[in-house]
Amino acid sequence: MGIKQIFVRGIIYLFLIAVAVTCLIPFYSMIITSTHTNTDIAQKLLFLPGDQLAENYKRLMGSVNIWRGFANSVFVAVVATALDLYTAALVGYGFSKFKFRFRNPLFAIVLATMMVPGQLGIIGFYKLMDTFHMLDTYWPMILTGMSNAFGVFMVKQFADESIPSELIESGRIDGYGEFQIFNRIILPLLGPAMATYAIFAFIGKWNDFLTPMIVLFDNNKQTLPVMIASLRSQFTADFGAQYVGIVISVVPILVFFSAMSKRIISGVAAGAVKG
């Protein structure tokens, strides 16, 4: 290896490290800042942890129960993702393994729904939820997951390639009904595609902000993003409390991501190239 090559590689590593630092330092800064008093936050550039975390946390919890928001978000995202996965599997499998009239145009319609921006119908959606008496409940967030075109597309691609039709035939010969075949034979085989899609679906639901903000009124029912947004207005001068709120919303994700990053990243890669 020549000197020039070592030099070039050194520059490349420096660049990689610089970008990595840019990605992580805001989070580090948030965590550090959350442990200091408001006066210190306002006056100093802080690099090391302080001892005010508990105090800031107490003031935050005094008016915003952020853990409650966390639990609400987990509940909504898990239930919505489960329902989303099951329907995506049903529909994707239906398109992949059954022959019926208008199959291709119907599938084209499914894909076309991806091009329609999500906010287009939001006002009518609000009115409709009002009519169904679903305002201030979790139903709107849970039910919308049932028509995710991307999930249908992923399952269909996967089923086309890796689920042999003979398997379905043998199930029929054994006297299984179509839904028994789906639940007992197909669903377990869809595992890898489901795991990949679950990541997308979950992140999408976890990050949803507009829907809970407009359909939920009760503060205790709100999801995490809405509670984080409310920190801005409720603690205008209390930066310590705002920082603690941010830390609570980030650290569990950081821990989860550290454990699952390999899976998440390969899932994103697989989903993106197929999409």
Place this chain on the structure above:
Amino acid sequence: MKSKVNKSVYGYLFISPFFIAYTVMGLVPILYTLYLSFTKWDGFTNPIYVGFANYERLLHDTFFYQTIGNTLIIWIFSIVPQLIIALLLALILNEKFIKGKHFFRAVFYFPHIITPITLGVMFALMFDWQTGSINMLLMKIGVIHDPIHWFNNPWWSRIIAASVICWQYFGFNLIVFIAGMQSIPTEVFEAAEVDGASKSQVAWRITLPLLRPVFLFTLITSVIGGLQLFDAPLMLGDGPGNSGRTMIMYLYETAFKSFDYSYGAAIAYGIFIIIMIFTAITAKATKMTKEA
């Protein structure tokens, strides 16, 4: 063949959940929004039909044109650096000699899984002119003497909004690009190596042209997503003279804060048309470069 005909009924049964759910939760609200856009409705009384009044108002609404401009500026400022950084990093991380590939990919991807709202609040705090760490840092290293009032400047407001988006999405695009590069058959690279091509020649002549479909995917999704910018910019605020306000922020504020639902519905359709136009332009532009 009789069994095939029977099975077809099951086919419709299996695919029906999507169509039922989309009709009820997607299509009906979209059509209902269209209806509301031809009415006057404050959310309490019954909607009254007013014809094209909302659309006439929209055509003369300078606020709306301003939000289109803001959204486009924020989008361009975020997408250009985003794609360049993502591509550069993808080319680097695709090299065999790099150690710790997985670590770097994970770190670069991490901002993408954080809720945009959280990132919006984080950046708002970091760039706060009195207490934010950015000003303190800049003052400490002597770049500036007095704190900069970032959100009091239209261009800084937009650039900060664009930075949040860029910072959040470059890692996602990076993963997409790497996945695209890895799906290029290795024989192509081996052949280039045999022919004595340099690394930059390989990148320019082979990798980038073969990534064209991936670019198309990224650009189209980014137009649709980028023109719907909402969460993070909302947390950063409207900026001076509404310079940081995006189209969807305007829709949200009109409908759910000023309770002018019917005008909000017209804005929603205005945004829809603009997104369609820009998607068509992008699709056309990428096709044209393909033919050239």
